[in-house]
Amino acid sequence: MKLYRYRTIKSALLELDNGTFYFAEPAELNDPIEGYLKIFWRGDKPAWEGLLKNFICSLFYDLQTYLFMAGRYHNADRENFLSNLKSKILLLDLRKFDNSPLSKIFEELTENFLAEETVKEVVNFYGDDKIKCYGHETEFILRTVIDVAFIICVRKCKTLGLIDEDFEEKFFDVAYEISFEELKNISDSARKQKIDAIENLNLDMMESGLLALKLNHRSSDTNYRFKQHMLWLRFIFPRTYAEQLKEIMYPNGYVVCFSDTPTNSAMWGNYADNHRGICFIYDTENFDGHDFITFAAKSLEVKPIKYSAQAIERNFFDTLRHLNLIHAEDWLTGLGGRKSKKLTASEDEPEYIYDYQEKFYRKMTDWHHEREYRIFLPDRFHRYTDKFTRSLKYDLRTLTGIVFGLRTTLDDKLEILQKLSRLGKSIRNFEFFQAEYDDETQIISIREKTLLMKTT
Numbered sequence: 341m342k343l344y345r346y347r348t349i350k351s352a353l354l355e356l357d358n359g360t361f362y363f364a365e366p367a368e369l370n371d372p373i374e375g376y377l378k379i380f381w382r383g384d385k386p387a388w389e390g391l392l393k394n395f396i397c398s399l400f401y402d403l404q405t406y407l408f409m410a411g412r413y414h415n416a417d418r419e420n421f422l423s424n425l426k427s428k429i430l431l432l433d434l435r436k437f438d439n440s441p442l443s444k445i446f447e448e449l450t451e452n453f454l455a456e457e458t459v460k461e462v463v464n465f466y467g468d469d470k471i472k473c474y475g476h477e478t479e480f481i482l483r484t485v486i487d488v489a490f491i492i493c494v495r496k497c498k499t500l501g502l503i504d505e506d507f508e509e510k511f512f513d514v515a516y517e518i519s520f521e522e523l524k525n526i527s528d529s530a531r532k533q534k535i536d537a538i539e540n541l542n543l544d545m546m547e548s549g550l551l552a553l554k555l556n557h558r559s560s561d562t563n564y565r566f567k568q569h570m571l572w573l574r575f576i577f578p579r580t581y582a583e584q585l586k587e588i589m590y591p592n593g594y595v596v597c598f599s600d601t602p603t604n605s606a607m608w609g610n611y612a613d614n615h616r617g618i619c620f621i622y623d624t625e626n627f628d629g630h631d632f633i634t635f636a637a638k639s640l641e642v643k644p645i646k647y648s649a650q651a652i653e654r655n656f657f658d659t660l661r662h663l664n665l666i667h668a669e670d671w672l673t674g675l676g677g678r679k680s681k682k683l684t685a686s687e688d689e690p691e692y693i694y695d696y697q698e699k700f701y702r703k704m705t706d707w708h709h710e711r712e713y714r715i716f717l718p719d720r721f722h723r724y725t726d727k728f729t730r731s732l733k734y735d736l737r738t739l740t741g742i743v744f745g746l747r748t749t750l751d752d753k754l755e756i757l758q759k760l761s762r763l764g765k766s767i768r769n770f771e772f773f774q775a776e777y778d779d780e781t782q783i784i785s786i787r788e789k790t791l792l793m794k795t796t
Contacts, residue, residue, distance in 0.1 A: 341631050343598035343642065343713055344743070345620040346611035349752045352618050356759045360731040363594035363717045363724070366700075370610070371707065377699050379586045380474050383657040385467030387682055389674030391585075391657075392459060393450045395482060398431045399577060400449055400493045401442070406573065407502040429577060430584040435667045449492060454675055456488045463674075465520040469681070475582070477532065480539045482578035490574055507566075546575045588666070589659045590696045594717040594730050598622070598642070601711050602743045603784045608775065612745055618756065621741035621771060633715060634735040640715045645701055647708040652695050657682045662692045696720075736763065741771030743786050757791070 347355065355361070366374040383391075437443050453459055462481055466473065473481065490509075497503040523531050599607060608615045624631035624642055632639040661668040661683060672680035700716045717724060717732075724730045744753060760770065772789040 341600070341624050341626070341642075342740075343600065343622045343624060344602040345598050345622065346607050346617065347620060348611075348613040348617040349748075349755070352620065352756065353759055355620075356756075356763060358731060358733075359736055359763070360733050361596040361715070362727075363596055363715075363730040363732065365592060365594055369595075369597075371703060373704060377586070377589070377695070378474070378651040378653040379589065379656055380472045380653065381466075381478055381656045382469060382472045383467065383655075383682060384469045384680050385463050386674030386678040386680040387657045387672050388463045388467045389454055389678075390671045390680065392454065392463070392485065393446075393674075394431060394434060394671060395485075395581060396449050396453045396489045396492065397434055397446045398429060398581065399486075399489050400445070400496065401431055402429055402577070403493050403497060403573065404500075404502065406569070407497060429580045430588065432588060432666050433670070435670055445496065449496060452492050453485075453489060456485070456492075458488050459485050461520050465523065472528075474532075476539050477535050478582045478585070479578050480535045482582060483539065483542055486574060486578050490570075546571075585656060588663065589654065589656060590699070591663075591718070591720045591722065592725065593696070593700050593719055594724060595700055596715045596717075598713045598715075599711050600644075600713060602773070602786055603775070604709065604711070605784050607710060608745055608784070615746040615775070616748055616752070617745050618748060618752075619743035619745070619775075620739060621743065621773075622738050623740045624738070633738055636733045640717065642713050642715055643701055645703050645707075645710075645712040645714060647703055647705045652699055652702065654695055658688070659692060662689065736765070739765075741773065743773040743775055744789070746775050746777060746784070 381391075434446060437446065454463070462484055465471070466481065494503060494507070494509050498505055498507070523534070526534070602619045602621070605615075608617075608619075611617075612619060622633065624633055625639070626632075627639075631642045633642060657672070657680070660666065660671050669679070669683060672683050674680070697716060697718065701714060703712070717730065719725070742756065772791055773786040774789045775784055775786050777784055
């Protein structure tokens with residue numbers, strides 16, 4: 341089959357120079373919901389206790405790191421740390437600290453935290469392995485316990501000499517009352533509605549507190565500055581932690597995008613410099629009814645995007661035993677060493693792999709006009725984390741033609757032809773097309789273009 345790749349002149353020349361495709365991560369694509377999975381949390385008590393154990397240990401680690409930086413660097417560096425913290429809040433593997441002093445601290449924090457009445461109420465309510473909770477509700481759970489967690493962490497930091505003894509522990513206490521008994525007696529939809537309302541109110545209160553601190557900023561007051569940073573950390577932590585829980589469920593994966601049409605005006609506008617770029621034409625190889633493009637060391641399949649409003653649904657706790665960079669047993673172990681049933685659940689590795697791949701071939705129906713195809717590069721063993729490793733050389737014989745845009749200049753066409761010549765591409769064996777707009781039909785079409793010139 342023929343595939344089309346819309347490019348600006350700059351990116352087209354670079355791609356020809358290198359003879360490579362760059363495989364992009366979802367965050368680099370133009371759809372913020374790219375690779376979206378409908379994640380829910382449903383687990384037994386040991387599973388929830390294991391998650392909350394990681395929650396407080398991650399919070400303490402980040403707080404401690406901030407305090408160490410506060411003692412060594414200027415305010416600007418501390419501000420940068422808080423900004424960068426969003427990308428590294430969650431500790432994937434607590435076991436790596438087993439031979440360090442942090443191990444004992446983590447044990448103490450966990451024991452104190454899980455013994456708190458608020459935390460026990462959360463575990464008892466959600467730990468029956470029946471209640472499904474989604475995004476907002478997961479944040480709600482973490483915000484329900486964040487004040488308790490913060491107080492425990494601050495007290496520990498005081499004993500370590502990282503925070504002054506006279507620091508007021510509860511200045512950030514904006515906790516709200518919630519009755520889990522009340523939640524037990526209402527429907528799932530009513531529970532969601534109530535929790536959304538509480539969560540929205542809590543976020544507004546937190547934002548108001550942050551705005552007040554910034555508006556009344558007193559740069560000479562070190563304690564005031566510290567309170568501002570602590571409130572910011574307390575504000576961002578539950579949401580960012582919940583987001584990163586979703587991210588660890590599947591390894592990274594990367595894609596190259598194509599279309600099966602060269603006449604989409606929106607795509608010329610979005611991806612080819614407002615019709616001033618070009619559109620590469622590639623011919624795939626077909627084996628047993630599947631289309632492939634050959635690279636230096638492998639052939640990768642090209643598959644169409646599925647445009648659907650129905651997202652893939654997956655339970656967070658069911659995925660943990662499939663991950664390479666964590667100790668699933670540590671995540672799924674609660675108080676007294678109790679193991680979650682999720683550790684011995686029936687094997688569903690094929691389903692897990694299918695969902696991992698499938699999420700890279702799903703987009704919302706709003707994007708169906710792009711008629712997109714993709715090559716997917718899996719990365720279960722984290723070989724392609726570095727961007728430089730994700731530019732893979734493809735067989736240049738796959739590139740068979742070019743469509744010039746409505747506004748591609750003569751000079752740009754010449755530069756493309758010269759680049760092809762240097763690559764050893766003979767124009768006589770290459771297809772050229774010109775995109776044109778028909779006033780009568782009001783559509784874009786392409787016509788074959790004759791180039792009366794010779795190249796080697």
